[in-house]
Amino acid sequence: MRAPALLTLSLAFLALVGWGPALTASGGSHSHAASAGGGSADRVAAVRAGRGLIGCRPSGASYRRFGSRRRHMVALGFDDGPSRYTRRMLAILRANHAHATFFEIGRLVPGHRAIMWRILRAGDTIGNHSLTHANLAGGGAFARFQLRKTSFLIHHETGFEPCLFRPPYGAVSAGLVREARAAGMVTVNWDVDPRDYAASENPRYIAGAVSKNVRNGSIVVLHDGGGDRRRTVRALALLIHRLHRHHYRVVSVDELLGLQRRYA
Numbered sequence: 001m002r003a004p005a006l007l008t009l010s011l012a013f014l015a016l017v018g019w020g021p022a023l024t025a026s027g028g029s030h031s032h033a034a035s036a037g038g039g040s041a042d043r044v045a046a047v048r049a050g051r052g053l054i055g056c057r058p059s060g061a062s063y064r065r066f067g068s069r070r071r072h073m074v075a076l077g078f079d080d081g082p083s084r085y086t087r088r089m090l091a092i093l094r095a096n097h098a099h100a101t102f103f104e105i106g107r108l109v110p111g112h113r114a115i116m117w118r119i120l121r122a123g124d125t126i127g128n129h130s131l132t133h134a135n136l137a138g139g140g141a142f143a144r145f146q147l148r149k150t151s152f153l154i155h156h157e158t159g160f161e162p163c164l165f166r167p168p169y170g171a172v173s174a175g176l177v178r179e180a181r182a183a184g185m186v187t188v189n190w191d192v193d194p195r196d197y198a199a200s201e202n203p204r205y206i207a208g209a210v211s212k213n214v215r216n217g218s219i220v221v222l223h224d225g226g227g228d229r230r231r232t233v234r235a236l237a238l239l240i241h242r243l244h245r246h247h248y249r250v251v252s253v254d255e256l257l258g259l260q261r262r263y264a
Helices: 003-017 040-048 086-095 113-121 140-158 174-182 203-213 230-245
Strands: 034-036 053-057 073-081 101-104 125-128 186-188 218-223 249-251 260-263
Touching (some): 113 140, 125 140, 218 230
Parallel strands (some): 073 249
């Protein structure tokens, strides 16, 4: 085998396991992209200018469970998609003037380009939820591969580079947080869990559990994949209505945390 071909294969292998260059097809998009804050005014201005959302920039603390307690906002994060329920979640969010972040499992991403583009066009964002939903709290090369491969797959399908990582099962460690930050992401868990994944929970309980437990800056964990999510679909409009009734803005996680979005 000739040396250039051997070098190419070696670099590809190193990138795959996370020791070499990051698995990204951005081609240096960071230097050519315009930046804007995460707020709704910036989002509207970018859409009117015909620019597409291509990522966000990690900043502040590397591990977050909630945002500022001084801002009357609540963020929704949907885990375990994309799935056949994602489109219905998006329609409810749009009808109720709300936004969210969808934390995607990398192995489910291929073949879901259309729904992922729809997420971004709606002004919502996509996060990294690992490649296979394995427990990554041990950190190390295995976690590095899972994170980087998932971000690569999301970028390949959408052109979007995630800056948020949701650890599977909420299992986290200092090592995993460092791996995520090295891959350009803030690690995000939650402070409100209505257990929408439990078969015993009915939609009214899910909505009530959220409205009773949120505070300014809360991050709510919900699910659009990983099983039968009809209960979450039925709960979502009621949940948002109750939050609005208490004068909360329902936003994506990156907006809650004040992270800077990137457009091109």
